[in-house]
Each structure stands twice: as C-alpha cells, then as structure tokens.
C-alpha cells in the first residue's frame with residue numbers, strides 16, 4: 272500500500288468473502304467518455320478504491336480492461352485485491368446469452384472472473400444507448416417469474432463454471448424478490464438498488480438485509496449528472512436537502528460526503544461516480560473519518576422524500592400506463 276493510499280473498510284458477504292464498503296461507479300451518464308472513465312479507474316484504484324462497478328451497457332469495459340491490466344502490471348493492486356462487479360444487459364437474457372455476455376465482458380476487462388455478476392434489470396426490455404425518455408421498444412414485456420428464473424439459472428451456472436464468485440440482482444422490488452427467492456438454488460450475495468437520502472427504500476432495504484444479502488446503493492449522491500431521460504421537474508436534489516446541508520455545515524464538509532457517510536453507516540455499499548480526482552479521493556476518504564452521530568443518522572432517515580430518480584420509463588411495455596408499474600406500486 273502506498274503512503275497516500277486510503278484503506279477501505281469492507282463488508283462480509285454470506286459466503287464469507289469480503290466486499291469493499293464503497294466502490295467507484297463507471298456509468299458516464301452519456302456525459303463522460305470511456306477514456307475519462309478508464310483514467311479515473313486508474314487514479315481511484317491508486318488512491319485506494321478496491322471495488323469497481325462495471326456493466327456491459329456502459330460501453331467502456333474494453334477501455335477499463337486496458338486500465339486494469341496496467342494496474343496489475345504496475346503492481347498497484349493484484350486481481351485478488353480488487354472486487355469487480357459486472358452486469359448482463361437486458362438484450363442478452365435469452366438461452367445461452369448470459370454466459371456469452373459474461374465472457375465478452377471478462378475478455379474486454381482482461382480478467383478471468385467477476386467477483387459479482389448482476390442481472391442489470393429483471394426483464395428483457397432495452398433501449399438504444401443515449402435514447403430519449405419517450406422512446407419505447409415495442410418488444411418490451413412485463414416481468415415474468417419464468418423468464419427471470421431462466422436468466423437466474425444461467426447466472427447460477429456462471430458460478431459453477433468459475434466465471435464469477437457471486438451473483439446478484441438489480442432494480443428488484445420486494446414483490447419480485449418474494450416470488451423468485453424460493454426458486455433460487457444460488458442465493459444472491461448482493462442486490463443493487465437506487466439508494467440516496469431522498470430515496471431510501473426502507474422496505475426493500477430491510478427485506479434484503481434480513482435475508483443476509485448486501486445492498487449496493489446506486490446514484491448515492493442523487494446522480495446530479497444523470498441523463499435528461501432520467502430527469503423530471505419533481506426530482507429532489509439530495510445535496511440541497513436542508514437536513515443534508517445542515518449536517519454538512521455542522522461537520523464543515525460537502526453535502527456529498529454526508530450522503531456517503533450516511534450510506535456506509537446505514538449498511539449499504541455506495542458506488543459514487545466521478546472522473547475528478549479531488550472528488551473521488553474525498554468520496555473515499557470521507558467514509559473513513561468523522562462519522563455522523565446517531566441523531567444525524569436519524570434525522571436523515573426521517574428526511575426520506577421517496578423520490579425515485581431512475582424511473583425506468585424507457586423499459587415500459589405496450590399497454591403499461593406509467594413507470595410505477597415497473598416498481599409494483
């Protein structure tokens with residue numbers, strides 16, 4: 272470990288494996304290039320990050336792979352010290368396609384196994400990269416337990432084949448989990464979901480943790496740079512919530528740091544995105560010092576606005592009325 276490297280705490284998955292308590296997101300929100308992100312991965316790992324949240328749909332795995340190879344060659348980190356998450360995109364849910372997609376991602380990332388491989392969305396609906404919020408795919412379908420389980424069975428076989436150490440899900444609801452959990456042979460180790468002070472999903476969080484599964488929180492800062500398709504006038508900006516600003520002022524820190532301290536202390540793994548060194552270093556450092564008090568944690572709990580940012584309306588199927596149907600509301 273170099274002198275300026277920050278030591279990241281970890282959480283333990285049900286298998287006994289350790290997962291870093293914070294990671295780096297790699298979705299450029301249609302705003303940052305693959306080169307920007309690959310450079311940030313090198314800087315972030317050099318600064319102490321040990322978890323990288325990747326996905327084939329982010330379109331940057333090949334560039335990140337070159338970075339990972341360099342990190343290993345430069346002996347900044349070994350493969351075993353790094354925790355790499357991958358995700359299968361919605362257009363690769365058919366028979367035999369999960370393994371194909373997983374192997375493609377591994378090849379691009381120049382690694383031979385994932386630590387965690389997630390089903391990115393629980394249905395085969397997809398949209399073209401960079402599409403606008405009104406675009407719809409006429410082939411989209413609602414969630415089906417049978418279709419999901421055929422995807423999950425393929426994920427289970429990735430574990431058997433050593434292509435990933437763990438498997439997990441993303442963008443699920445309590446209702447969907449209740450339906451699929453009894454059918455899983457391999458239990459999900461982690462479930463990725465939108466989590467930030469303005470959208471805490473207390474029921475889903477409680478359901479997941481009570482099953483011994485680690486929640487990973489995406490958009491932990493309220494995704495201020497998210498694409499236009501994921502913005503509506505009602506959205507709350509987490510870093511401007513009065514409770515967050517007040518606590519930030521008390522600690523003399525940026526509101527972003529309050530969001531991250533809250534996330535880690537609550538028990539989820541936040542995966543903030545940034546390509547800016549000052550930001551990603553402070554995002555990592557802040558979780559290792561100056562914790563929030565129990566009172567502050569409680570104040571944030573009460574400040575939940577139930578404000579979902581990634582509504583997923585581009586995945587709606589013909590006949591669906593609104594994005595709420597995706598989330599079983």
Ligand SMILES: NC(=O)c1ccc[n+]([C@@H]2O[C@H](COP(=O)([O-])OP(=O)(O)OC[C@H]3O[C@@H](n4cnc5c(N)ncnc54)[C@H](OP(=O)(O)O)[C@@H]3O)[C@@H](O)[C@H]2O)c1
Nearest residue numbers: 296297298324441489490491492493494496543544545550
């Ligand atoms: N599973 C899923 O379906 C799913 C969905 C969405 C996201 N994700 C994952 O979650 C990751 C994080 O979500 P996200 O990227 O949407 O949002 P986010 O991490 O909440 O927000 C990222 C933005 O916050 C700003 N920021 C970061 N650190 C900061 C700091 N210290 N001070 C001030 N501003 C700061 C940056 O804005 P500027 O760039 O303007 O500086 C950055 O682009 C993604 O990258 C992706 O890996 C997964």
